[in-house]
Amino acid sequence: MKALLILLLAGLSAVAAEKPNVLFLFADDMTWKAVNALSDEDIDTPNLDRLAERGTTFTHAYNSGGWHGAICVASRTMLNTGLQLWNAQAAEKSLKKDYAGKKRSWSQLMSAAGYRTCISGKWHVGMPADQIFDEAVNIRPGMPRDRKNAYERPVEGKPDPWSPTDTAEGGFWQGGKHWSEVIVDDFEGFLGSDDDRPWFMYLAFNAPHDPRQAPQEFLDRYPLDRIKLPKNFLPVYPHRDPMGAPQSLRDEKLAPSPRTPFAVKTHRREYYAIITHLDEQIGKILDRLEKSPDGKNTFICFTADHGLGCGEHGLLGKQNLYDHSVRVPFIVAGPGVKAGGKIDAPIYLQDIMPTTLELAGAEVPDSVEFESLNPHIKGEGTPREFAFGAYRDLQRMIEKDGKKLILYPKAKVARVFDLKSDPHEMNDLIDTPEGKKIAAELFPVLVNELKRLGDGVDLKAVYSKL
Incomplete structure (x- = not known):
């Protein structure tokens, strides 16, 4: 009987060992274009x-939008609950109660499948990270604290009141070490654990969000x-107020x-610099992982919560539905992934949640509204036909077969683009007529x-344009 028990435990251990580790690398405000x-x-970005x-x-990965100016909150709430935009919004107020107790979040489902779950960096979801993950260190706010001198600058011919390299400004330097570099340290700590369970690490950089230091x-x-x-580039976007x-x-x-x-070139310079700094930190993580016994059995995903304008169309933020703001980089690597x-095919970045749950042999709840990418990674499956986007009740978008329609309902404006000829x-x-x-x-x-999806926006006002 004892020998049988030993064999059974050995078999279970072997099954557990076959489960891949999952390394999720998450940037903030990083457009798809920002990877060379x-x-x-x-x-x-070497x-x-x-x-x-x-x-x-995945060249066409989208975030489907947001219900207020902090698009990151919507993106991350969708990611960690598996709920699409408006259902995620409806769930937001009760997340702490519903998820802390009922074990339905991404990390909790991974934990239930036998994974050790770890987080470092930005969270910005309405449930406590230390109740959702086994290990939570250096949990960061929505953005590093900035100051008034970081706004409405620079003005050509006048001294720039802001320096992205001045550690006295705080922000990413708060605490004495750049926040992107702290995540590398935290990764080292997680990797050095003697816990023999497969692991799920959620490493969420605040970079390259402003203040871009x-x-x-x-x-x-x-x-x-x-x-x-x-x-x-535009000096002023014509529909910026109603949108x-x-x-x-x-x-x-x-x-x-x-x-x-x-001004736009200055902001883009600072954006590129913090991205290259971020890239160097990711390189350190990848190098360390490759030297680890865990390296050969780790599934890696790099993506971002949404993109950013940074001067395109005269816009600096992500509260718009142009590709620079709704599309993100999305790279996967690891066992069974083609080099x-x-x-x-269009995907949503939140598709990574059911993808990794499947890889972990975890339960994918019926409530999850995103789709596993594993069939596509294997060269199988039927791709989505389109991606949609929304911002508050002010903007709606659809992209399909390289064609795009943007609607501003309150402004009664419709815009159409052929992305193949006009990227x-x-x-x-x-x-x-076209x-x-x-x-x-x-x-x-x-x-x-x-x-x-239960979106109640009234599009009748722009119907006559179509």
Whole structure:
């Protein structure tokens, strides 16, 4: 009997050992373009480039929007509950009660499947991280604290009141060490545990969210004459007020309005610098993992909660539905993942939740509204036909087959883009026969999807445009 018990325990141990570790690397405010290997941006991301070479990139990964200006809250709530936008909003007020006790969040489900769960960095979800994860260290707020001198700057010809390298400004430097570097230390601590369970690590960087601070050596890599103005630069976006992105909105207030080439290039320089600094920290994590016995059996995902304008279309934030703000980098690597692969089918970044639950042999609750990517990774499955987006009751969007429709219901504005010929979304086709045809095809698909998801926005006001 004792021998049988030993054999049984050994068998269970072997099954547990086959489960892959899961390393989730999460950036904040990082557009899909900000990885050199994925776009034509002149930005240095050698470590993310090598991760893309080692694994598979989903080139059209979306965040479906937000119900207030903090898009990160919506994105992260969807990610950790598996609920799509409006159901996630409805659940937000009772998250602490519903999830802390009922074990329904991503990490809790991984824990139930036998995983040791760890988090470091930004959380910003309405349930306590230390009740959701086994180990929670250096849990950060929504953004590093900034100061008034970080806004409506710089003005050409005047001294810049803000320095992204001055540690006295606090922000990412608060505590004495850059927050991105602290996550590397925390990863080392998690990896050094003698716990023999497979692990799930949720490493959530605040970078490259503003205040975009990085050491001087990273700023020095991007002299202002290296920075190109976005092709879709505008001094002022014509619909910014009715779409909910006025100059008074915190993100938009970072630079003066109207936008100037000098101000936009300065902000992009700081954005690139903190991303390259972030990339270096990710490189340290990947290097350490490769030297670890766990390295060969770890599934890695790198993505971000949403993108960012940073001067494109005259916008600085993420409260819009252009590709620079709704699309994110999304790279997976690990056992069974094709090296150098690219998949163009539309996905939502939150699809990573059921994907990893499946890999862990965990329960995927019926309430989860996102889809596992494992069939696509294996070259199987039926891809989504489209992706939708929403911001408050002020904006709606659908992308399908390289065509895009954006609606601003209160402004009675519709915009149409052919992304294959116009990837920077500069040529609005709504007043052309081609554009009206595209809009007429996409509008009912969007309406049906919004109805399915319980979205009560009234789109009748813009129907005449279509």
